[in-house]
Amino acid sequence: MTAELQREVTLFTTHDGVARLTLNRPEQLNAFTVRMHAEVAQALTEVETDRRIRVLLITGAGRGFCAGQDLSERNVESGPLDLGANIEAYYNPLVRRLTALPVPVVCAVNGVAAGAGVNLALACDMVIARRSARFVQAFSAIGLVPDAGGTWSLPRAIGQARALGFVLGGEPLTADQAQAWGMIWKAVDDDQFDAEVDRLLVKLAAGPTKGLAAAKQAIRSASTATLSQQLDLERDLQRACGLTDDYREGVTAFKQRRPARFIGS
Ligand code: T3D
Secondary structure, three states: OOEEEEOOOEEEEEEOOEEEEEEOOHHHOOOEOHHHHHHHHHHHHHHHHOOOOOEEEEEEOOOEEEOOEOHHHOOHHHOOOOHHHHHHHHHHHHHHHHHHOOOOEEEEEOOEEEOHHHHHHHOOOEEEEEOOOEEEOHHHHHOOOOOOOHHHHHHHHHOHHHHHHHHHHOOOEEHHHHHHOOOOOEEEOHHHHHHHHHHHHHHHHOOOHHHHHHHHHHHHHHOOOOHHHHHHHHHHHHHHHHOOHHHHHHHHHHHOOOOOOOOOO
16 A cells, blocks of 8 residues: 655655655755654654554655755744754654664665764665765754764764764765765665665565564663663564564564565564
8 A cells, every 4th residue: 555645845655665765855965854854753653553554764855965054944043042942852753763763763774874864874774866866964064062862872872982073073975985984774876776676675674573673672772771671672672573573574584494474464
């Protein structure tokens, strides 16, 4: 079944277990507006509640992925702005919800990512980028601190020295460099990009969804847990995974020497 929502600044479709969310303000390189946050939030609600969805893709329309906050919404001429209120209302819930989704989230970085656009990508589970894409921690150019979880995810992904150089220097990072540093999963040749993303989505949508969600939860918790806490978490998650239909199917398929047919439960 295909359900398509034509929205104002995003596209959202679901088909064969794959939900595709496209940021769709190509003229502004898909910069975030209040409207875009609302539409993204609505899409996340669908992913959270529709059990047929087994993987979420986030990508951008046109030549950019996302240029972060739309600066035309910031009327700095009229006096001081409370940006913290905006972070609290929009970016923090976005990152919290994305990282907690019970399905894998793939981010296909189709072009330049800047500011919160980079950090949105880093909040996803697997980031795959066009080789021509670039990443810019644009905050230093306008006197801001990285947000949308960037100060948390960057040093963990690439180390403190690189995170500081990337953020304070403000220079763009190529997709190849981002892959070499472990900031993203993979850089892919531009002409292979769409096919590679589709292959990944098909594979994840046919995967043991609860097991994948448990693995994501465990890996995400690791950087703030002790080994002992992590061992306990693995025990609890493995107990839950061991009760799933997909575990039974996986073992049965292995014994019968055939591909597993996972149903996501
Ligand atoms: O405010 C809060 O709530 C706090 C939260 C902040 C989160 C943040 O993300 S702050 C950081 C905001 N983002 C930026 O500062 C990035 C600004 N953009 C750029 O640095 C560059 O545009 C890029 C490096 C992303 C791409 O450069 P380039 O040369 O490929 O494209 P361009 O020509 O600069 O941009 C193309 C168009 O997109 C252009 O519009 P025009 O002139 O064709 O009508 C440009 O104005 C527009 N655009 C790009 N980024 C933004 C934007 N419009 C509004 N807001 C943007 N962030």
